[in-house]
Amino acid sequence: MDDDPATEILEATYRSLCRRGYADLTVEDIAAEADRSKALVHYYYDSKENLFTEFLEYLYERYTAHLASVAGETPRERLFSLFEAVLADEAATPGEEFRTAMLEVKAQAPYDEAIQANLARFDEYLFERLREIIAAGVESGDFRERVDPATAAEFLATTITGAQTRRVAVGYPTDRLYETMTRYADTHLLVAAAAEGSN
Amino acid sequence: MDDDPATEILEATYRSLCRRGYADLTVEDIAAEADRSKALVHYYYDSKENLFTEFLEYLYERYTAHLASVAGETPRERLFSLFEAVLADEAATPGEEFRTAMLEVKAQAPYDEAIQANLARFDEYLFERLREIIAAGVESGDFRERVDPATAAEFLATTITGAQTRRVAVGYPTDRLYETMTRYADTHLLVAAAAEGSN
Structure with a gap:
């Protein structure tokens, strides 16, 4: 190295x-x-606290670089690439042990302001990345005009967080959650699918 | 006592x-x-392990009794009461310290089969309660005919889990997440709101 x-x-x-x-x-x-x-x-x-704060900073750089790199021709493709990056891309995202440790860190957050402030940055970045992809989709006419990007992004950021927690807590299969997310987007955000009116 | x-x-x-x-x-x-x-x-x-397994069993009884008691005239009201029970009802649901401890327990689950099996029961119960309320709504004509109760319930169970995690990890306000959930239901599940075609 x-x-x-x-x-x-x-x-x-x-x-x-x-x-x-x-x-x-x-x-x-x-x-x-x-x-x-x-x-x-x-x-x-x-100190250990200072090392761990710097470590979260280092993770944040990797996380944002990874999410910034998701690509696609259309807003729909970019959104699905983002879902894959945070849920299903086992080669690029950290493994089971790391996900478990990060959930443990989340449970420490109420007792440590520096950790909570750092986790809030990850949370806000995911929200903002979702919001900008959805806003671009509404702008381009791919997503329904009445979709509010901030509301949809907040909902999806919460669901992604829940998918990550369920994966650790009850071993829920990631692939199935990825499918649930893409189905939501196709049914509720996209113009074409909206006409079908599924859930 | x-x-x-x-x-x-x-x-x-x-x-x-x-x-x-x-x-x-x-x-x-x-x-x-x-x-x-x-x-x-x-x-x-x-043993401590046996005590903790019995403790989770005791919590499960309280949790299921609480969720089983949510009431309402219509499926929409029952769904919103359920959201409130798991997200916003501070008087009835446990406080900050307990939520934090439970997130810590979730992070232990991959290392302890008894804990994971117990947490899976909570997870399945929430899913099943959501599924039955949504199925009743589709049956009664309050919810859109094309809504698949199992898919919608899985999505909502995941979002609820994410809302609970975000509340602990980044201190995200519960009330705002409750509003996001009810807006989702009004927009995507209910027959009347579906015609408006929001996100």
């Missing part, structure tokens, strides 16, 4: 988090995972 | 869980909270 030590430590934090979960995460483990001394970790990050 | 000791211990588990979270929950704390000896707790529940 050509990464600098600071980035290597963040990558090691990722692996430690997957292995041990958030509650048991320690600077010692992260240092061992990075094959560095605990003193070196503290040289770059003065 | 006229409760038997076994039930008192479950009530003490509830209070301990709210106070300490799942990760730090111990039989010692629960015994202290119940003002009983640890030996007595072990007399009724032979």
Whole structure:
């Protein structure tokens, strides 16, 4: 790896988090995972809290780069690519252990303002990405004129969050949730499908 | 209290869980909270795992009784009462600390089959309650004929789960999510609103 030590430590934090979960995460483990001394970790990050805040920042950069890259010819295709990116793209999105650890981090948020502020940024980014794709679809005439982009984006952001929680909590199959989301969009947002009037 | 000791211990588990979270929950704390000896707790529940499984069973009874009691003249009113019961009814639903602890329990589910099986029962009950209300609405002609109750119920169960997660993780206001849900139902499920063709 050509990464600098600071980035290597963040990558090691990722692996430690997957292995041990958030509650048991320690600077010692992260240092061992990075094959560095605990003193070196503290040289770059003065506390576990500071390291974890920087780690969430590092995740946020990866998350936004990933969601910004979703492509498609039409607003419908871009919306479905976004659903796939957050729900069904197993190769690109993090695995089971990481998703589980992130749900654990969400449960810590009420007790840690820095974590909650960071999670709010992920939440707002997803909402904004959905809103802009839907607004473009209404603008282009692909989506129904009466669709309010902010309302639809808020609804979909909430459903995506629920799909991620159900996947961890009850092992609900991701593919099925992806299908449910695309069916919603085809039935309720798209002009052509609207005429069919399904749920 | 006229409760038997076994039930008192479950009530003490509830209070301990709210106070300490799942990760730090111990039989010692629960015994202290119940003002009983640890030996007595072990007399009724032979392990922490067994106690917690029984606790989830006790919660499930309360949850199903609460959701079964939602009433209304029309399917629309019953659906909105259900949304309120799971999202907005602060007096009847558990508070912030309990919601946070339950999200923590969800993040434990992949590591504990008994917990995951229990959470799946809550998940299935919510789905089934939604499905039966929507099916009654389609049957009565209040909801659109082409609405598939199972698909709509799955979508709404996922959105409700997401609303609960966002409330804990990013402090998203419950009332706003309740409004989003009712607007969805009025726009997409109800016969009268369908003609207006909003999102």
